[in-house]
Amino acid sequence: MRELMRWESDDGPVVVEVDSREAGYRSVSRRDEDGIREVEGRFEAALGNVRGAALSALRTFRERALDPDGIELEFGVKLSAAAGAVIAKTAAEGHLTVKLTWSKGDARGGAEGAVRGE
Numbered sequence: 001m002r003e004l005m006r007w008e009s010d011d012g013p014v015v016v017e018v019d020s021r022e023a024g025y026r027s028v029s030r031r032d033e034d035g036i037r038e039v040e041g042r043f044e045a046a047l048g049n050v051r052g053a054a055l056s057a058l059r060t061f062r063e064r065a066l067d068p069d070g071i072e073l074e075f076g077v078k079l080s081a082a083a084g085a086v087i088a089k090t091a092a093e094g095h096l097t098v099k100l101t102w103s104k105g106d107a108r109g110g111a112e113g114a115v116r117g118e
Contacts, residue, residue, distance in 0.1 A: 004036040005081055009043035016079045039081045046084035050077050061100060068100040 007014045015036060039046075054073055061071050074097040076088030088095060 005039050005079070006036045007039045007041065007043035007046060007079075014043045018079060018081075037081065041084070046079060047077070048084065050075075050085045057096070057098065061098060066100060069103050070099075070101040072099040072101075073097070074099075 002017050002019060005016050005018055007016070053075075057073055058071060061068065075095055077085050078088035079085050
């Protein structure tokens, strides 16, 4: 069953569709007159868990040994009234794709690399 949840944010309300059939789901919010569940807490706070994960990953891949010119992080974000934002899974594992790039004129020989962790 799909359900709509609303968080307040600095830029106004954010409505998200969630799947209430998942194992362990229980509603921790109240419904308004439109049937949308009002979530306590701010949208920005819900994203705090994922923000911390992104900052940690960036620190790890910015280390001097790698010294890439560019870093791309890709992961799905799943929202929950109870947990806030979490990194979404693909199949049975979490999903995180990291791409590191170096420019061709670089002394390292123009290497371009990608590291994938799932």
